Amino acid sequence: MTARPTPLCLSLLTVAAWALSLAVLSARAELFVAALPLVLVLAALALRPSIPDYALTHEVSTDWVFEGDTVTVTVAVAARSAVPLMEVIEPLPYGSELASGRNRAVMALRPGQTASFRYEVRWTGRGMHDLGAVVVRGRDRWGIRAWERRHVDRTSVRVYPRIAPLRSLPRPFHTQASVGDYTSPALGEGIEPGNIRQFTPGDRIRQVNWRASLRLGSLYVTQRHRERNADVVLMLDTLTEVGVAPETTLDLGVRAAASLATAYLARKDRVGLILYGGLMDWVRPGSGRTQYERLAGTLLRADVVFTYVAKDLAVVPPRVLSPHALVIAVTPLLDQRFTTAALDLAARGFDLIVLVVSPVDVTRGMLAGSETDDLACRLWALERRARLDGLRRHGLAVLEWNPAEPLEPALAGLERRRPRLAAAR
Amino acid sequence: MIRLPAAALAAVLFVVPVLTATVPAVAVLALIGLLLGAVGIATLWRWPVTSAACVFLTDYAAALWLADAPVSVAVAVGFGLSLLLLLESVELARCMRHATVDAGVARSLVTRWFGFGAATLVATFSAMALAFALAALVPYAAAPFVAATGALGAVLALAATVLRPRL
Numbered sequence: 001m002t003a004r005p006t007p008l009c010l011s012l013l014t015v016a017a018w019a020l021s022l023a024v025l026s027a028r029a030e031l032f033v034a035a036l037p038l039v040l041v042l043a044a045l046a047l048r049p050s051i052p053d054y055a056l057t058h059e060v061s062t063d064w065v066f067e068g069d070t071v072t073v074t075v076a077v078a079a080r081s082a083v084p085l086m087e088v089i090e091p092l093p094y095g096s097e098l099a100s101g102r103n104r105a106v107m108a109l110r111p112g113q114t115a116s117f118r119y120e121v122r123w124t125g126r127g128m129h130d131l132g133a134v135v136v137r138g139r140d141r142w143g144i145r146a147w148e149r150r151h152v153d154r155t156s157v158r159v160y161p162r163i164a165p166l167r168s169l170p171r172p173f174h175t176q177a178s179v180g181d182y183t184s185p186a187l188g189e190g191i192e193p194g195n196i197r198q199f200t201p202g203d204r205i206r207q208v209n210w211r212a213s214l215r216l217g218s219l220y221v222t223q224r225h226r227e228r229n230a231d232v233v234l235m236l237d238t239l240t241e242v243g244v245a246p247e248t249t250l251d252l253g254v255r256a257a258a259s260l261a262t263a264y265l266a267r268k269d270r271v272g273l274i275l276y277g278g279l280m281d282w283v284r285p286g287s288g289r290t291q292y293e294r295l296a297g298t299l300l301r302a303d304v305v306f307t308y309v310a311k312d313l314a315v316v317p318p319r320v321l322s323p324h325a326l327v328i329a330v331t332p333l334l335d336q337r338f339t340t341a342a343l344d345l346a347a348r349g350f351d352l353i354v355l356v357v358s359p360v361d362v363t364r365g366m367l368a369g370s371e372t373d374d375l376a377c378r379l380w381a382l383e384r385r386a387r388l389d390g391l392r393r394h395g396l397a398v399l400e401w402n403p404a405e406p407l408e409p410a411l412a413g414l415e416r417r418r419p420r421l422a423a424a425r
Numbered sequence: 426m427i428r429l430p431a432a433a434l435a436a437v438l439f440v441v442p443v444l445t446a447t448v449p450a451v452a453v454l455a456l457i458g459l460l461l462g463a464v465g466i467a468t469l470w471r472w473p474v475t476s477a478a479c480v481f482l483t484d485y486a487a488a489l490w491l492a493d494a495p496v497s498v499a500v501a502v503g504f505g506l507s508l509l510l511l512l513e514s515v516e517l518a519r520c521m522r523h524a525t526v527d528a529g530v531a532r533s534l535v536t537r538w539f540g541f542g543a544a545t546l547v548a549t550f551s552a553m554a555l556a557f558a559l560a561a562l563v564p565y566a567a568a569p570f571v572a573a574t575g576a577l578g579a580v581l582a583l584a585a586t587v588l589r590p591r592l
Contacts, residue, residue, distance in 0.1 A: 008516045009587045011475040015508060016583065018479050020576035022486040027569065029496050029556075030489055032576075034482070034505035036552065037545045039579060041509060045586045085530065087520055106520055107527035108534075117525045141537060143516050 003049040003147040006139065012038050041142045049145055051138070053080040054109070056088075058132050058153045067126055067162040067246065067255075070099040075134060076116035079109035087137040088117070095125045095246065123159040125246030126254060126300055131155045160296045161255045166263040168412045170397075172230035172326035173351045178287075180229025180268040190224040197223060231272065231285045231322050232264045234295075237331030237338045238277025241304050243362040249332035252403045253357050254299050257330050259407055261295045272320055273298055276313075276338060278305025282320045310337045313344060326351045332359040333387070346396050353397045353414065360384060361402045427521055428466050431514040435462035437507045438481040441500060446488035454484040465515055469522060474515045478508050502549050506542055 016038040023031030054077050061072035075088055088105045092098065101119030109115055123129060132153040139146050175184040183192045196212050199219030207221040234257045241250035261271045265287060272285035273295050283291075283298050313321065321327070327350050329342050346352050360381045367373040391398050401410040439459045442451050458480035465474030485504060517534070563571050 005587050006516070007471055008512060011471060011478070011512050011516075012509070013580075013583055013587050014475055015478045015482065015512065017580045019482050019505075019508075020580055022482060024569070024573045024576050026486045026490050027572075028486065028489045029553075030498075030501035030504075031482070031486055033498055033501035033549055033553075034485065034508065036502070036549055037505040037509045037541070039583065040545060040548065041541075042583045042586065045583075084533070085517075085520070087524070102523060102525045104524035105527065106524045106530055108530045108532075109527075110529070113529070115527045115529065117527075119525075139520075143513055143520075 003051065003140070003145040005045065006144055006146045008142075009042065009045070009144045012042055012144070016042060041144060044140070044142060045144060049140065049147075050081075051147060052083040052086070054078060054083060054086075055080070056134060056136065056151050056153075058090075058134055058151070058155070060131055060155045060157060063156065064158040064160060065123065066160050067123060069159075070120040070122045071131075071157055072118055072120050073103075073131060074116055074118040075105070076114060077107060077109065077136075078114040079111055081111050083107070083109040083138065084141045085139040085143065087139075089135045089137070090131070091133065091135070092121060093129045093131060095127065096121045096123050096129065098122075123157070125251060126159050126161045128300060129157045129159060131157060158297075158300060161251075161258040161299055163262050164255070164259040164407050166259055166408050166411065168408060169260070169263050169267070170326065170328070170353050170411060170414050172232065172269075174324035174326075175226075175228035175230050176270065176324065178229045178268070178270075180227060182228055182230055182267075184226040184228040186226050186228075187223045188226040190226045192225040192227070194223040194225045196220050229267070229269045229287070230264075231270045231325035232260075233272040233274060233285060233321055233325045233327045234260055235274045235276055235327055235329040235331075236299075236302060237329070237333075237335065238275050238279075238302050238304055239307075239335040239338055240332070242332065242334065242359045244366055247362065247365070247403070249334070249357045249359050249362055249403075250302065250304060252362070253330040253332070254302050256355060256357065256401065256407055257328075258296060258299055260328060260330075262292065265292055271295060272325070274313075274316055274320065275302050276311060276341060277302075278307035278309075280311055280315060282316055284320050285322070285325065310340070313341055321350075323348075323350065326353070328352075329354045330357065331355070332357045332362075333384070334359055339391070342391075342396065343394060346394065353399065354391065355410070356388065356398060356400045358384075358400055358402050361404055365404075426526075427514055427518040431466045431511055431518060432463075434507045434511040434514065435459060435466065435477065438462070438478075438485075438504065438511065441504050441507075442481070442484040442488035445485070445494065445500075446492040448488070448491055451484055451488045451491065454480060454487065458484055462511070466518075469515060469519045471515070471519075474512060478512060481508065498549060498553060499546075502546055506545060510538060 016035050019031050019035035057076045059074045065071055086107050090103045092103055099120035099122040103119050105117040107115040132155045134151045136149045137146060175182050187194050196209055199221050203221045209220045209222040212220040236253055236257050238250060241248040243249055264271045268287060270285035270287045273283040275281040281298060283294050327345055331338050333339060333356050342354055360377055364377045388398050388400060397414060399410050399414055401407060439455045442455050458477045461473045461477035461480060465477055
């Protein structure tokens with residue numbers, strides 16, 4: 001590390017040279033005297049520079065947050081030798097903004113003294129962000145010599161997508177073997193009453209329906225439906241996106257998927273995830289807190305990877321995409337390959353819901369709002385409505401979500417009938 | 426906050442030449458220097474402040490030449506210190522802009538400035554005493570050449586120190 005003269009040196013040299021020249025020209029001793037402080041300071045450059053000895057520590061309040069939350073960063077400097085003037089800067093990572101405080105500090109320390117500063121960073125977009133690259137710029141007593149050092153104490157902060165609380169969720173048609181919140185058609189132990197049948201040996205007394213038994217003259221028992229959970233697979237379209245980060249259709253889709261995952265996991269369902277795009281990635285269905293972290297970790301990495309290849313869902317293992325799972329496809333429906341994949345799933349009898357993140361509203365938000373833009377958006381919206389109606393005619397349950405509005409009303413608008421019943425009519 | 430001392434120093438640099446020679450031309454030149462200084466302090470650009478320092482110096486030289494007053498070492502030391510501190514305070518203001526400033530910085534600055542002021546006064550009076558002693562040895566006709574050579578030598582030596590390559 002080398003100490004270098006600062007631009008202040010050149011200013012001082014210029015003024016000193018001008019003062020000496022004027023002194024010679026005007027033959028006034030005062031100007032020699034006036035130049036003396038400047039000359040004395042510049043003469044200090046001939047001395048050997050001493051680089052201060054110090055220790056820098058960098059701490060982050062938490063290593064994970066949700067979008068829009070803040071992280072407190074504390075930077076402390078402990079001086080082992082005198083530090084005349086030190087500038088400490090921590091550049092903000094991409095996608096972050098200062099919530100409070102400042103990410104630059106200037107300090108002067110005596111030997112053994114410690115100084116610290118803290119600030120809060122807010123991330124507006126999901127992802128893995130690195131903090132901890134601190135640049136220290138030191139100056140000597142007169143600011144005529146400076147040196148710079150970079151400290152890297154890398155700390156990763158995971159920013160998870162923001163979650164919207166959802167109370168009404170689409171109900172799966174099929175249930176699984178574990179206990180959950182859905183009433184299963186299968187009869188057994190449960191709360192929800194089902195059919196009434198005649199008493200058979202082995203039935204418990206508490207199952208006897210006394211009212212029916214008295215009326216019909218023999219013992220009858222009430223059968224009950226089991227409460228079971230379901231498998232839900234979220235399929236996220238990462239083929240393409242529109243909009244500006246952190247409000248692209250993919251970002252909005254990731255938030256919707258995270259909200260759905262949280263709500264279904266809270267209902268004891270098993271939730272899986274498929275990222276359908278240039279790079280296929282998936283998470284096996286599972287339940288519990290650990291599963292949420294697994295899903296959120298995969299959603300963090302979700303990004304558009306351009307490809308010409310049409311991905312086949314056959315590569316997804318059946319244990320990830322089980323035939324009895326409710327599949328919720330979250331997509332802006334901008335790429336025909338995803339539409340084809342969704343139709344393929346529906347044709348194979350999957351219980352499929354397509355949640356369409358409206359790209360028209362996202363694009364409209366980016367534009368200046370001229371008449372031409374408005375007309376183009378309206379035409380595009382008409383064209384998309386026709387496409388969505390076409391998909392509905394194929395038997396797909398399609399929900400269109402305007403990201404400017406909450407997700408819950410869009411989900412509540414879904415009317416679902418079992419395909420078997422629909423076919424019977 | 427650091428801009429306040431810079432503004433005060435600019436005001437001192439404006440006042441000294443005006444009080445030395447009460448001539449309109451000196452006042453106008455001082456006003457130009459003050460204007461440049463104000464621009465530099467407001468924008469924290471280096472070039473207006475350096476230019477302002479040069480204008481103030483020129484104005485001071487003109488005032489001294491016009492007034493033809495006896496040598497005042499204390500005022501000259503104050504003027505020189507004001508020039509130095511003006512340049513340094515603007516540089517510090519650049520450094521402290523949008524930054525959290527530790528309380529120790531102000532304390533350290535005040536101590537340093539007062540210490541350096543005192544040291545400069547002592548050095549100046551010592552240098553003046555030495556100069557009076559040496560002046561007797563230099564022939565009157567050769568004095569301007571000696572002064573010019575000394576000034577040029579000092580500037581070149583300083584320039585060599587500032588601009589020498591660092592490994």
